[in-house]
Amino acid sequence: MSSEPKVADILKKLSEPVHAPQPKREVVIDCHIKELYYGNFKAVRDTHIPIERNTITAFIGPSGCGKSTALRCINRMNDLIQGFRFEGHVHYRGQDMYDKKVDPVNVRRYIGMVFQQPNPFHMSIFNNVAFGLKLNRFKGDLHAQVEKSLRGAALWDEVKDKLKASGLSLSGGQQQRLCIARAIATEPEVLLMDEPCSALDPIATRRVEELMIELKQKYTIAIVTHNLQQAARVADKTGFMFVDTTKGGRTGYLVEFDDTVKIFRDPSAPETQQYIRGEFS
Numbered sequence: 423m424s425s426e427p428k429v430a431d432i433l434k435k436l437s438e439p440v441h442a443p444q445p446k447r448e449v450v451i452d453c454h455i456k457e458l459y460y461g462n463f464k465a466v467r468d469t470h471i472p473i474e475r476n477t478i479t480a481f482i483g484p485s486g487c488g489k490s491t492a493l494r495c496i497n498r499m500n501d502l503i504q505g506f507r508f509e510g511h512v513h514y515r516g517q518d519m520y521d522k523k524v525d526p527v528n529v530r531r532y533i534g535m536v537f538q539q540p541n542p543f544h545m546s547i548f549n550n551v552a553f554g555l556k557l558n559r560f561k562g563d564l565h566a567q568v569e570k571s572l573r574g575a576a577l578w579d580e581v582k583d584k585l586k587a588s589g590l591s592l593s594g595g596q597q598q599r600l601c602i603a604r605a606i607a608t609e610p611e612v613l614l615m616d617e618p619c620s621a622l623d624p625i626a627t628r629r630v631e632e633l634m635i636e637l638k639q640k641y642t643i644a645i646v647t648h649n650l651q652q653a654a655r656v657a658d659k660t661g662f663m664f665v666d667t668t669k670g671g672r673t674g675y676l677v678e679f680d681d682t683v684k685i686f687r688d689p690s691a692p693e694t695q696q697y698i699r700g701e702f703s
C-alpha cells in the first residue's frame with residue numbers, strides 16, 4: 423500500500439491554513455533562465471526553478487507565459503527549434519546540461535518527457551514500451567522490464583492479455599499511461615509532463631493524477647498545467663509565470679515559486695492572487 427497522500431487528502435490539506443513551509447529536499451534540477459529567445463523574440467526571462475527530489479513541481483500561468491518553453495528547456499527539447507537561444511543554466515545533479523560536451527540524447531535518457539497528446543507509436547503495446555530499451559541496447563530481461571514499466575504506469579492489468587495489440591487500439595487515458603510506461607521504461611530520474619491530461623476525460627485525468635502521485639515516490643516530476651485544480655491536487659511546489667507586456671514585448675517570467683499550499687492559500691504577489699482567484703486568464 424502506498425503511504426503517499428491521495429487526492430482527497432491533498433484537497434483537504436489545501437483547505438487548511440498555511441503553517442510552516444514544507445521541509446527542503448535535495449535539488450535535482452536547478453533551472454535558471456536569464457533570457458530565452460526564439461529568433462529575435464524574447465520568450466522568457468528571469469525564471470529560476472529549483473526542482474526537488476521525489477516531488478511534483480507545477481508550472482502554472484496564462485497562455486503564452488512560457489510554461490512549456492521553460493519545461494522543454496530542462497531536457498533540451500528546445501534545441502530542436504530553429505532560432506532557439508538561451509542564457510542561463512540547467513544543472514542536473516550539479517552538471518550543466520548545456521555544456522558542449524553533453525549529448526542532448528543522453529540528457530533525455532535521464533530526463534524523460536510525456537506530451538499533451540498521447541502519442542503511442544504505430545506498433546504493439548509491448549514494442550511501444552520496449553522501443554527505448556532496444557534503442558539503448560538494454561542488456562537485461564526485456565519482457566520483465568516491459569512488465570515492470572506497464573505496472574509502474576498502472577496499465578499492466580488492463581493490457582497483459584493483449585500485448586501484441588496496437589498501442590493505438592487503447593483508450594485515450596490508456597494511451598497516455600502507455601506513454602508514461604514508455605517514458606519510465608529506461609528508468610529516467612526525472613519526468614517532465616506537458617499538459618498530460620488536457621486531452622483526457624475527467625475519469626482518465628483523475629487516474630493519471632493518482633498515478634503521478636504514486637510515481638513521485640520513485641521519480642522527480644515537473645508538470646505544466648492549465649488546470650489550477652490539478653496543480654493544487656498533485657503538486658508539492660508551484661511556480662506561477664506571467665507575461666510582461668511593457669515595452670511592447672510579450673515576455674514570460676516567473677512571478678513566484680513556493681509550496682503549492684502557499685501559492686494557493688497565501689500568495690505573495692498580487693498577480694498570483696488575481697490569477698488564482700480567476701480575475702484574469
Ligand SMILES: Nc1ncnc2c1ncn2[C@@H]1O[C@H](COP(=O)(O)OP(=O)(O)OP(=O)(O)O)[C@@H](O)[C@H]1O
Pocket residue numbers: 460463465483484485486487488489490491492503646648672674
Ligand atoms: N517554436 C516556437 N517558435 C517561436 N515562438 C515560440 C515557439 N514556441 C513558443 N513560442 C512562443 O513563446 C512564448 C511562450 O510559449 P509557450 O508555449 O512556452 O507558452 P505556454 O505558457 O506554455 O503557453 P500555453 O499555455 O498557451 O501552452 C509564446 O509567445 C509562444 O508564441
